[in-house]
Amino acid sequence: MVAAQNMSHPGTNVSVIDLFDRSSSLQPLWKQVEGFKEAIYPIMQNAADGVHFICYSQGGLICRGILSTLPNHNVHSFISLSSPQAGQYGDTDYLKYLFPQFMKSNLFHFCYTGVGQRISICNYWKDPHHTDMYVNGSDYLALLNSERPNPNSTVWKKNFLRIKKLVLIGGPDDGVITPWQSSQFGFYNDNETVVEIKDQDLYLRDVFGLKTLNARGDLFLCSMAGVEHVKWHSNDTVFNTCIEKWLV
Numbered sequence: 001m002v003a004a005q006n007m008s009h010p011g012t013n014v015s016v017i018d019l020f021d022r023s024s025s026l027q028p029l030w031k032q033v034e035g036f037k038e039a040i041y042p043i044m045q046n047a048a049d050g051v052h053f054i055c056y057s058q059g060g061l062i063c064r065g066i067l068s069t070l071p072n073h074n075v076h077s078f079i080s081l082s083s084p085q086a087g088q089y090g091d092t093d094y095l096k097y098l099f100p101q102f103m104k105s106n107l108f109h110f111c112y113t114g115v116g117q118r119i120s121i122c123n124y125w126k127d128p129h130h131t132d133m134y135v136n137g138s139d140y141l142a143l144l145n146s147e148r149p150n151p152n153s154t155v156w157k158k159n160f161l162r163i164k165k166l167v168l169i170g171g172p173d174d175g176v177i178t179p180w181q182s183s184q185f186g187f188y189n190d191n192e193t194v195v196e197i198k199d200q201d202l203y204l205r206d207v208f209g210l211k212t213l214n215a216r217g218d219l220f221l222c223s224m225a226g227v228e229h230v231k232w233h234s235n236d237t238v239f240n241t242c243i244e245k246w247l248v
Helices: 003-006 022-026 030-046 056-067 093-098 131-139 153-160 181-184 212-216 229-234 236-246
Strands: 051-056 075-081 165-170 219-223
Touching: 030 056, 051 056, 056 075, 056 153, 075 236, 165 181, 165 236, 212 219, 219 236
Parallel strands: 051 075, 075 165, 165 219
Antiparallel strands: none
């Protein structure tokens, strides 16, 4: 991806932030937000013309945390690359590896506890059959989405809306983000039927700015079949089709 970027935008400074790798990626998301914010802020300050965010997988949620809580950011395009923006609920290989004793149907017993919320995946685990427990127990996503009363919601929305474009990239063959439409703010209802972004309560009520972005003409969805989760950031077709045009 960086190579493709350098070819299409020669001379552009590309910074890959190398933090919270491997097992450290399981650290609570608010802790990761603070760490990334510290690393990214000097880059922003040195970029008079602003910066673009390309944020992959869990990183897309971390970037949202930064954009919501940093009042003077200068991010132009926020490109969310196969990120569980509306939450995650699926029996994936990743889940079985991390929580071998749990399935999607019973992980809520652990995730919506104080101990569970110290693990990143639980910060955005969203069980559509236990919505009340999610709202009360999620210390990250439920706050970002203002699904739980949040005294900072007005300020966070204003901060988030400083972006010029929001690009949501995902596809049906992802294999990890479940449902895959979560990468575009779609999610299951309590029948496990996917409700698309524009029928979601958080869009209809414009709780953090999705409807405003769409009204401005600054919300873009890019769906691509045939791309597995671990391939999004190295696929030239994804870059050429969904990303390159916004890096201006």
